[in-house]
Amino acid sequence: MAASGTEEAVCLISNVTHSLMENDVENKLNVHSEQQQHQQDEIEDEVEDEEVSSSLDSEIGDALDLLDSKDEDVGYSFFLNSRRPNSHGGHHHYFSTLQPRTNRNQRFSNRIRASPLEEWEGRMNVGMSNSVITAIRGSVRESAIGKTKTTDKADRATVEQAIDQRTRMVLYKMMNRGVFDDINGCISTGKEANVYHATKSGDQELAIKVYKTSVLEFKDRARFVQGDFRFRNGYCKHNKTMVEIWAKKERGNLMRLKAAGIRCPTPYLLRQNVLVMEFIGKSDWAAPRLKDAALSLDKLREGYVEIIIAMRTLYQKCKLVHGDLSEYNILYYEGHLYIIDVSQAVEHEHPHALDFLREDCVHVSDFFKKHGVAVMTIRELFDFIVDATIADDALDGYLEEMQRKILARGDVSVEDEIADSVFVQSFIPKTLDDVENAEEDVQRIRSWKDTKDLYYLTITGLKHALSLTRSSQQKSSATKDSSIISDDKSENLEDDAEVESDDDEEEDGESEALDHADKKAARKEGRKDNKKKVKEEKREARKTKVRKAVKKRKKKLGKARKTR
Numbered sequence: 001m002a003a004s005g006t007e008e009a010v011c012l013i014s015n016v017t018h019s020l021m022e023n024d025v026e027n028k029l030n031v032h033s034e035q036q037q038h039q040q041d042e043i044e045d046e047v048e049d050e051e052v053s054s055s056l057d058s059e060i061g062d063a064l065d066l067l068d069s070k071d072e073d074v075g076y077s078f079f080l081n082s083r084r085p086n087s088h089g090g091h092h093h094y095f096s097t098l099q100p101r102t103n104r105n106q107r108f109s110n111r112i113r114a115s116p117l118e119e120w121e122g123r124m125n126v127g128m129s130n131s132v133i134t135a136i137r138g139s140v141r142e143s144a145i146g147k148t149k150t151t152d153k154a155d156r157a158t159v160e161q162a163i164d165q166r167t168r169m170v171l172y173k174m175m176n177r178g179v180f181d182d183i184n185g186c187i188s189t190g191k192e193a194n195v196y197h198a199t200k201s202g203d204q205e206l207a208i209k210v211y212k213t214s215v216l217e218f219k220d221r222a223r224f225v226q227g228d229f230r231f232r233n234g235y236c237k238h239n240k241t242m243v244e245i246w247a248k249k250e251r252g253n254l255m256r257l258k259a260a261g262i263r264c265p266t267p268y269l270l271r272q273n274v275l276v277m278e279f280i281g282k283s284d285w286a287a288p289r290l291k292d293a294a295l296s297l298d299k300l301r302e303g304y305v306e307i308i309i310a311m312r313t314l315y316q317k318c319k320l321v322h323g324d325l326s327e328y329n330i331l332y333y334e335g336h337l338y339i340i341d342v343s344q345a346v347e348h349e350h351p352h353a354l355d356f357l358r359e360d361c362v363h364v365s366d367f368f369k370k371h372g373v374a375v376m377t378i379r380e381l382f383d384f385i386v387d388a389t390i391a392d393d394a395l396d397g398y399l400e401e402m403q404r405k406i407l408a409r410g411d412v413s414v415e416d417e418i419a420d421s422v423f424v425q426s427f428i429p430k431t432l433d434d435v436e437n438a439e440e441d442v443q444r445i446r447s448w449k450d451t452k453d454l455y456y457l458t459i460t461g462l463k464h465a466l467s468l469t470r471s472s473q474q475k476s477s478a479t480k481d482s483s484i485i486s487d488d489k490s491e492n493l494e495d496d497a498e499v500e501s502d503d504d505e506e507e508d509g510e511s512e513a514l515d516h517a518d519k520k521a522a523r524k525e526g527r528k529d530n531k532k533k534v535k536e537e538k539r540e541a542r543k544t545k546v547r548k549a550v551k552k553r554k555k556k557l558g559k560a561r562k563t564r
């Protein structure tokens with residue numbers, strides 16, 4: 001139960017608001033919607049200014065604050081009996097402003113129903129398939145508080161348990177200001193936060209995420225905070241608790257996502273540990289988590305492409321890494337995927353940002369792969385996300401090309417899986433300054449060696465630069481090639497000439513050989529002729545030949561005459 005001081009404050013608030021209502025209800029009805037808008041804006045403006053109160057005194061202070069707010073002409077919308085048509089019957093009561101004023105704080109607490117929304121069962125089907133409904137029902141049941149249907153009294157007990165006194169004061173204050181009229185039940189309870197379904201003016205649905213103030217230590221989350229420059233001045237600035245900082249971070253990150261066009265809940269209002277945001281769902285049906293959505297293979301394929309593009313946008317435009325992205329933090333609604341739970345998302349500068357990104361890639365890939373979608377390797381997905389050189393209008397082409405590649409290679413080979421697991425565990429330098437063996441790597445790049453294990457090539461933009469260099473080199477080598485081709489041609493021509501000359505030579509050789517043979521033959525013939533001639537001459541000479549004996553006789557006779 002609330003402390004007596006708080007009760008007094010709340011009673012006081014009720015009295016004041018009651019009398020204001022009696023005087024003004026007609027006027028208020030007319031200007032209601034205008035005021036709501038004005039009030040919403042005003043509340044938004046106040047968000048940053050509000051100091052966190054951690055003691056009971058400050059809770060009372062909060063309550064007194066409400067009294068002040070009455071003068072500001074805001075906060076009447078909750079008087080209007082604007083119950084939405086599909087509200088839960090029986091498990092909580094709407095209190096008219098004319099209710100008896102005894103125990104008036106119940107007027108607020110009875111509008112907060114923190115037990116699970118189990119009455120969703122059997123309610124209007126809003127166009128989801130049976131499997132989706134079953135999945136939601138299962139999910140809601142599993143995650144809900146209590147797990148059994150509760151009575152009014154038990155509801156209040158659950159409220160007491162689930163929402164601490166200080167948080168209740170924040171919620172009352174919001175209700176008083178018309179941020180919402182009712183909290184209808186709990187959509188989910190987690191270790192660190194509960195998410196509730198709320199309604200305003202009958203038809204507007206809201207999700208309210210309440211960070212548990214009892215969680216003093218965010219064990220899993222310390223790693224996300226350490227190294228985030230937004231926490232450089234420590235966790236407890238201005239006496240704010242870690243929980244509040246966490247809630248603020250979620251709001252800030254959601255705003256960034258929204259600005260970049262990523263599907264996610266729009267944050268409306270943050271007060272201390274309570275974040276009011278857009279409800280993803282319809283007619284009290286919260287959108288199922290991707291895990292529970294039981295989508296067809298075609299829808300899963302579409303979902304895969306949608307989520308990897310969102311991951312890229314988150315990195316490139318929001319300069320964030322989700323850090324806990326999986327089928328548990330993605331909702332499926334009206335054919336699209338919505339990213340939620342971004343309180344732990346970190347800036348690029350976070351020393352572990354790339355480790356978180358690889359984890360996100362692994363979780364997302366594993367889910368889709370398990371459900372039969374042909375996915376990129378972790379390395380390919382990581383590169384797709386961090387590659388700043390892909391222009392927006394080139395994304396489709398890039399993904400189509402990737403799709404062709406995936407289909408062509410079929411199932412991921414063992415080698416690829418091993419390469420992926422090495423990749424997931426490796427250190428990735430974010431900038432060239434972080435590269436350890438830069439000179440060695442440069443040598444490898446220069447010599448066109450295999451650079452597959454240089455994981456930083458894409459994120460540093462070096463891959464793109466290299467591909468440009470390579471293609472310009474290829475071009476120049478292509479022109480060179482063409483000159484080489486022409487050189488080749490000329491060489492060929494020369495060769496041909498050489499061949500020709502060779503042929504000539506050959507021919508020469510041949511002719512020489514022929515000549516040689518001819519000459520030989522001619523010489524032979526000449527010799528023959530000569531011989532013949534000589535023979536002829538000799539024959540002729542023989543005809544006229546004077547015999548040697550006759551010659552000798554003549555010689556002797558001539559000598560004898562001379563001597564006479």
Ligand SMILES: Nc1ncnc2c1ncn2[C@@H]1O[C@H](COP(=O)(O)OP(=O)(O)OP(=O)(O)O)[C@@H](O)[C@H]1O
Pocket residue numbers: 187188189190191192193194195207209265277278279280281286287288289328329340341342
């Ligand atoms: N805006 C929303 N609209 C509809 N449902 C929501 C919304 N935000 C959260 N939920 C539901 O609440 C669940 C928990 O939300 P969220 O993941 O933000 O909190 P959490 O702190 O991570 O809780 P948990 O520890 O259970 O993961 C989601 O899985 C989703 O089903």
Ligand SMILES: [Mg+2]
Pocket residue numbers: 328329341
């Ligand atoms: Mg979550």
